[in-house]
Amino acid sequence: xxxxxxxxxxxxxxxxxxxxxxxxxxxxxxxxxxxxxxxxxxxxxxxxxxxxxxxxxxxxxxxxxxxxxxxxxxxxxxxxxxxxxxxxxxxxxxxxxxxxxxxxxxxxxx
Amino acid sequence: xxxxxxxxxxxxxxxxxxxxxxxxxxxxxxxxxxxxxxxxxxxxxxxxxxxxxxxxxxxxxxxxxxxxxxxxxxxxxxxxxxxxxxxxxxxxxxxxxxxxxxxxxxxxxxxxxxxx
Numbered sequence: 001x002x003x004x005x006x007x008x009x010x011x012x013x014x015x016x017x018x019x020x021x022x023x024x025x026x027x028x029x030x031x032x033x034x035x036x037x038x039x040x041x042x043x044x045x046x047x048x049x050x051x052x053x054x055x056x057x058x059x060x061x062x063x064x065x066x067x068x069x070x071x072x073x074x075x076x077x078x079x080x081x082x083x084x085x086x087x088x089x090x091x092x093x094x095x096x097x098x099x100x101x102x103x104x105x106x107x108x109x110x
Numbered sequence: 111x112x113x114x115x116x117x118x119x120x121x122x123x124x125x126x127x128x129x130x131x132x133x134x135x136x137x138x139x140x141x142x143x144x145x146x147x148x149x150x151x152x153x154x155x156x157x158x159x160x161x162x163x164x165x166x167x168x169x170x171x172x173x174x175x176x177x178x179x180x181x182x183x184x185x186x187x188x189x190x191x192x193x194x195x196x197x198x199x200x201x202x203x204x205x206x207x208x209x210x211x212x213x214x215x216x217x218x219x220x221x222x223x224x225x226x
Binding site: 030031033035040041042043044045048050087091093095096097098100101102103105 | 116142144151152153154156159161167201203211212214215216217218219220222
């Protein structure tokens with residue numbers, strides 16, 4: 001089966017850097033996705049990692065280590081609008097759907 | 111980027127009513143569509159997966175006669191909540207993806223369903 005763990009809540013200060021971790025266990029790993037979800041809205045796609053290493057996209061970066069079953073999402077120069085839930089989702093070979101973690105609720109404070 | 115449109119965004123209706131929610135991929139062919147349900151402050155719960163032209167695959171515990179899914183074309187899937195009751199009140203979200211499983215799912219804006 002699949003198991004995905006991420007912290008439930010985090011708080012960080014505007015302008016700072018925050019790292020949201022995700023650990024996973026799955027058979028036939030087929031990529032890891034990060035999504036952002038603001039309260040009352042649907043998730044929006046942020047990043048995709050399938051090979052080890054860092055993928056950078058503006059203020060957001062995502063890292064993957066397949067051997068450790070570990071990923072993180074790094075948010076730089078935090079803005080108030082970054083307050084949202086961040087969902088880690090894992091694909092598995094042979095499975096049509098993604099397996100979502102419970103999400104990390106990030107609160108950015110002034 | 112990929113755009114998925116979900117309609118309606120909000121529904122308020124009486125108990126016993128059937129409600130249809132549409133999910134459309136506007137700029138790509140959605141071989142596979144997914145229907146999720148989300149309660150406040152909880153994660154997405156996958157209800158069913160549908161592939162164009164075939165019957166939906168429902169997750170354990172989801173009643174297929176209660177939640178009817180149709181995926182008749184590569185751009186449209188519908189979810190019908192039949193004879194809705196207050197306990198069906200929730201946020202329903204669809205997502206769509208191309209034919210490769212390592213492609214990202216793109217989500218619609220969700221439908222907030224409130225049954226009185």
